[in-house]
Amino acid sequence: MKGLHYHYQVPGDDFTRAGEASGAIKAALKKLGFSPQVVRKVAIAMYEGEINLVIHGGGGEIDVDIDGEKVTMVLADHGPGIPDIQKAMEEGWSTAPDNVRSLGFGAGMGLPNMKKYSDEMTVESVVGEGTTVTMVVKLV
Amino acid sequence: MTLGEVKTILDAQLLCGEELLDQEVHTACGSDLMSDVLAFVKDQAVLLTGLMNQQVIRTAEMMDILCIIFVRGKEPAPEVVELAKEKDLAIMTTTHRMFTACGLLFQSGLNGGVHIQ
Ligand SMILES: Nc1ncnc2c1ncn2[C@@H]1O[C@H](COP(=O)(O)OP(=O)(O)OP(=O)(O)O)[C@@H](O)[C@H]1O
Numbered sequence: 001m002k003g004l005h006y007h008y009q010v011p012g013d014d015f016t017r018a019g020e021a022s023g024a025i026k027a028a029l030k031k032l033g034f035s036p037q038v039v040r041k042v043a044i045a046m047y048e049g050e051i052n053l054v055i056h057g058g059g060g061e062i063d064v065d066i067d068g069e070k071v072t073m074v075l076a077d078h079g080p081g082i083p084d085i086q087k088a089m090e091e092g093w094s095t096a097p098d099n100v101r102s103l104g105f106g107a108g109m110g111l112p113n114m115k116k117y118s119d120e121m122t123v124e125s126v127v128g129e130g131t132t133v134t135m136v137v138k139l140v
Numbered sequence: 141m142t143l144g145e146v147k148t149i150l151d152a153q154l155l156c157g158e159e160l161l162d163q164e165v166h167t168a169c170g171s172d173l174m175s176d177v178l179a180f181v182k183d184q185a186v187l188l189t190g191l192m193n194q195q196v197i198r199t200a201e202m203m204d205i206l207c208i209i210f211v212r213g214k215e216p217a218p219e220v221v222e223l224a225k226e227k228d229l230a231i232m233t234t235t236h237r238m239f240t241a242c243g244l245l246f247q248s249g250l251n252g253g254v255h256i257q
């Protein structure tokens with residue numbers, strides 16, 4: 001299979017649109033005939049990442065590459081960065097403000113869930129510069 | 141049971157997804173916290189919630205949830221219903237509160253699905 005590439009610009013000021021990119025990728029993978037398990041893993045992992053991009057990162061960019069072996073998602077923002085990545089990866093750790101909680105998010109489950117649903121995940125972050133999360137879901 | 145039966149049991153109003161009423165469903169979940177739905181739901185086809193925004197629809201989309209039931213008689217905004225239509229999801233509203241709505245469905249044979257840690 002020839003490699004496919006998708007690029008999305010995710011606005012940081014419109015929470016209602018968070019998930020558009022993940023929805024589009026989910027539909028594309030379904031159409032390409034990927035197994036329901038793979039489609040779901042990618043959809044959940046990417047959606048959690050996209051929400052984080054909007055609520056914590058101030059928006060950013062998502063690049064998705066699909067080849068015969070894997071789906072690679074790179075989510076990059078130029079937001080505040082994460083001071084302690086290990087802490088951020090803990091279940092229940094969240095700095096989400098109350099308005100985010102009232103929308104049903106901010107339980108500190110996103111990053112652990114992204115780790116669970118992807119086969120590989122790396123988080124690179126520099127305080128004051130931004131965060132890049134890379135996730136890989138293998139096709140077999 | 142079918143989504144049509146769910147509608148009858150909850151005395152619910154269908155806002156969209158007429159074509160899904162014959163769909164068989166076996167499991168459901170109730171939550172106002174989408175973080176939890178994303179982390180703990182496995183194969184539940186119905187989501188009962190008191191929360192109303194676009195992210196409820198998107199969360200359902202990612203989790204392959206077929207039907208969202210808004211409890212306590214709340215009416216979702218038109219753009220929320222529009223998004224659900226676009227994603228081929230059914231939306232119902234019921235005047236029952238969360239506990240009662242879940243209880244009625246459980247009593248009629250819907251269950252919580254597999255428990256995952
Ligand atoms: N892109 C990001 N930029 C800056 N900080 C981030 C970013 N992503 C995550 N964080 C930090 O890591 C914490 C944990 O993230 P995680 O996604 O696990 O939980 P949450 O987003 O707070 O809540 P939930 O995902 O359950 O809605 C966040 O509260 C935030 O402090």
Ligand SMILES: [Mg+2]
Nearest residue numbers: 048052110111
């Ligand atoms: Mg999160």
